[in-house]
Amino acid sequence: MRLILLGPPGAGKGTQANLLAKKIKIPQLSTGDMLRAAVKAGTDVGKKAEAIIKKGGLVPDEIVIGIIEDRLGEGDCRQGFILDGFPRTLRQADALDEVLAAKKMALDGVIEIKVDDDILIGRIEKRAREALAASESVRSDDNAESLRVRLLAYYRETAPLIGYYYAHHKLRSVNGMVPVEEVSRLIERELQLMKKSSKLA
Ligand code: AMP
Numbered sequence: 492m493r494l495i496l497l498g499p500p501g502a503g504k505g506t507q508a509n510l511l512a513k514k515i516k517i518p519q520l521s522t523g524d525m526l527r528a529a530v531k532a533g534t535d536v537g538k539k540a541e542a543i544i545k546k547g548g549l550v551p552d553e554i555v556i557g558i559i560e561d562r563l564g565e566g567d568c569r570q571g572f573i574l575d576g577f578p579r580t581l582r583q584a585d586a587l588d589e590v591l592a593a594k595k596m597a598l599d600g601v602i603e604i605k606v607d608d609d610i611l612i613g614r615i616e617k618r619a620r621e622a623l624a625a626s627e628s629v630r631s632d633d634n635a636e637s638l639r640v641r642l643l644a645y646y647r648e649t650a651p652l653i654g655y656y657y658a659h660h661k662l663r664s665v666n667g668m669v670p671v672e673e674v675s676r677l678i679e680r681e682l683q684l685m686k687k688s689s690k691l692a
Contacts, residue, residue, distance in 0.1 A: 492517060492571040492682070493596060495578070497652060498604035500641040501611040501618075502667045503674060507604065508575035510675050517571040520562055522555050522579075527630075529558075545631045547640030549579060549648060556586040563590055571599075580648045584655055600685045601656040602678055604667035612638065 492515060496504040505521060512519035526544060529537035536558070540550045559577050562568065578584040591597060606614075619633040632641065656662040663685065665677040 492573075493591070493599050494572070494682075495574045495598065495601040495656075496604065497601055497649070497656070498667060499606060499608075499611055499645045499649075500638065501614045502604040502606045503671065504575045504604060506671060507674055507678060508573045510671075511678065512573050515571075517573060518567050519573050519575055520559065520568075520577065521575040522550075522558060522577040523575075525558050525562070526550060526555075541631075545637065547632050547637030547644065549644050552580055552582045552586070555579075556583060559583075559587070560590050563594070578652060579644075581651055581655060584652055598661055599689070600663055600682070601652075601661045602681055603653055603662060603664040604674065604678075605664055606667040608642065610668055611642065 494511075496508050498504050505523070508519045508521065526536070526540045530541045530544065531537070536554055539554060543550050555577060559574075563572070574587075578587050587598075615633065615638045616635065618630075619635065619638075622630070622633050632638075653662060663681040665674060665681060667674055669677070
């Protein structure tokens with residue numbers, strides 16, 4: 492199973508990718524987690540990415556494409572993977588197609604998690620308040636200004652991917668505004684439908 496989870500910041504991609512990865516025993520590839528690890532480790536990539544992440548902008552395509560290309564080459568991705576937070580631009584989507592084609596692999600599908608803006612803003616503000624109360628922010632980008640920049644980047648750069656994958660007959664959308672377990676069930680149902688339609692094809 493080779494999947495992408497797509498959706499705005501705060502939609503629950505990370506949570507759902509994590510649950511699904513455990514359930515179907517394939518790796519979750521989160522470029523956000525990889526970049527945060529690089530920042531923590533103080534690598535060259537980390538140094539380039541740190542200020543951008545903090546502001547809520549997008550790290551340059553060639554950096555994230557390089558990271559994902561390396562990661563997809565690792566043995567545990569042979570059985571499949573769940574991409575969470577990548578691709579985020581059309582250029583990244585093109586690069587992913589090329590990397591997979593070179594490995595004679597194809598994407599099985601893209602699951603879009605749909606959440607309205609007012610709910611996203613509420614979720615992220617809550618996360619920021621909780622981080623402040625515990626006086627330990629896990630994420631340097633958990634604040635109102637960076638959320639605004641992240642949402643803008645999503646609509647400007649990432650939302651066009653919905654049309655791209657729809658045109659490639661890969662897209663399936665689920666409602667992300669119901670409880671976590673319900674979103675998981677909706678995703679699993681889409682995966683079943685995806686399997687059925689690929690058998691019919
Ligand atoms: P996330 O954990 O997916 O919300 O990612 C956190 C931050 O890492 C984003 O706001 C971006 O600054 C950066 N980032 C993660 N994935 C990508 C990507 N595919 N392209 C560009 N920047 C990314």
